[in-house]
Amino acid sequence: MLTPDQAQDRAAVIVTRATAAGADAADAVYAADMSLDISVRLGALEDVGRSESAELGLRVFVGKRSASVSTSDLSDAAIAELVDRAVAMAREAPEDAWAGLAPKERLMRGAPPLLDLDDGGEASPESLRAVAQAAEDAARAVPGVTNSEGGSASASRSIWALATSHGFAAAYAATGYGVSASVLAGSTEGGGEMVRDYAYHSARHRRALDAPETIGTKAGERAVARVNPGRLASGPMPVVYDPRVGSSLLGHLTGAISGAAITRKTSFLLDALGTQVFSDGVTVLDDPHRPHGLRSRPFDGEGLPVSPCAIVEHGMLETWLLDTAAARQLGMEPTGHAARGVGGGPGVSPSNLHMVAGKVPVQTLIEDIANGVYVTELIGMGVNGVTGDYSRGAAGFRIVDGKIAGPVAEFTIAGNLREMYRNLIPANDLEFRYGTNVPTLRVEGMTVASG
Structure with missing residues (x-):
């Protein structure tokens, strides 16, 4: 795999070739990844996966016309053909009044911020197998676990580089490690049914990864807690979201x-x-500069600097997430949230997004709920982005007289996101474990329908 400096140079070279071939402007992305995944099941090695990839993406502009192409063939001949094809395609594309590179005066200048995303380490198949095995062993050791879908461990390293024809070129590397376990509990005998649950953790640095025994035990305990689920009565009630689904x-x-x-x-x-x-008690922050954050980045997908920002502050919506094209169309400024892959132009994405912890403990959050539900799993994607109408299949636990009670399954929770957001209360148990993090959340006035 190339170093970040080499990746940056490779992206810059293809941009130079594109402008020499007749493009008025261009940008290029170089992305490379190397990963190793090991999975075990019932104590035996089940799968070993190793992958290496490297791709180049080129976007060119001829006036207000643009085209994007990509390739995994990085030979000189293939790149020369790619450049010629991109310029030819752009000349035939329809005009787009909003097309173009990010404003030159807004580009990130100087050295990128140091975010400590690459621990420089490597993991052997043997060490990953030991981690996967330890996770599964711990899960299977939980009393009540009756079968296993396996344990897994992974390690990866990636390089991402961006260069533009108006003066930007930078790159960075990131490592990633993961461990997971998934097991089943219960029995099909006597008309019963098996239930499954899981646990996982991901980190940029291997030393920050949870112990596999911790992950396995959590997976096992979660599965056992869901054995013999009951059914909820339909009707309006408070819904409390576990952090792993509330995000x-x-x-x-x-x-x-x-x-x-x-x-x-x-x-x-x-x-x-x-x-x-x-509500006033809700603040949502986006922080691309969190050291070794899962979604940290030193610059956005158009070469603009990124910085922490409040998306929602004390309940008020403070910003859109805008790339340059959308910002031009709206008569606004890009917000540094552009994100892109190798193919196509930029979209937008937050980085390390989180809802700030509230002031009340979880127990206090639920203690006045006489009849409600604590949701630990969401199923399906019944959400209308135009109207905000929300309907998801779910599983979890009843809340009875302020306490978590028995497991329940096969029900639907429904509402409208605008009303749900206004009726949302965060607990004080925020942890930074995922790319998007929230504390336990309570939402009033939702409709529950039993399956």
Whole structure:
């Protein structure tokens, strides 16, 4: 695999070739990845996967016309052909009044911030197998676990570089490690059914990864707790989201405030900028500079600097997420949230997104709920981004007289996201474990329908 400096040079070279071939402007992405995945099941090695990839993506502009192409063939002949094809395609493309590179004066200058995303380590298949085995062994050792879907461990290293024809070139490397376990509990005898659950952890640095025994034990305990689920009575009731599923509510938020949704007028928050969207106690922050964060980045997908920002502050929606094209169309400035792969132009994405912890413990959050549900799993994607209508299959646990009670399954929770956001209360148990993090969340007034 190339070093970041070599990747940066490779992206810059293809941009130079594109302008020499007749493009008025161009940008190029170089992305490479090397990963190793090991899985075991019932104590035996099940799968070993190793992959290495390297790709180049080129976007060219001829006036207001543009085209994007990509290749994994990095030979000189293939790249020369790629450049010629891209320029020819751009000349035939329809004009786009908003097309173009990011404003030159807004580009990141100087050295990228140091985010400590690459620990420089390597993992052997033997060491990963030991981690996967330890995770599964711990899960299977939990009393009540009756079968296993396996344990797994992974290690990866990636390089990402961006160069533009108007003066930007930079690259960075990142490592990633993961461990997971998935097991089943219960029995099909006597009309029973098996239930499954899992646990996982990911980290940029191997030393920050949870112990596999911790992950395995958590997976086993979660599965056993779900044995013999009951059914909920239908009706309106408070819904409490476990943090591992509550983060999806922020995913719906970022989709609704993306530049594409706003310019196409396909967002349930279309007129919400600068207004109260959540209750006063809710703040949502985006921090691309978190050291060794899972979604940290030193610059965005167009070469603009990135910085921590409040997306929601004390309930007020403070910003859209805009790449340059959407910003031009809206008469605004890009927000540094452009994100892109090798193919196509930029979209938008937050980085390390989180909802700030509230002031009340989880027990206090639920202690006045006489009849409610604690959701640990969401199923399906019944969310309408235009209207905000929300309907998801779910599983979890009853809340009875302020306490978590027995498991329940096969029910649907429904509402409208605008009302859900206004009726949302965060607990104080925020942990930074994922790319998007939230504390336990309580949402009033949802409708529960038993399956």
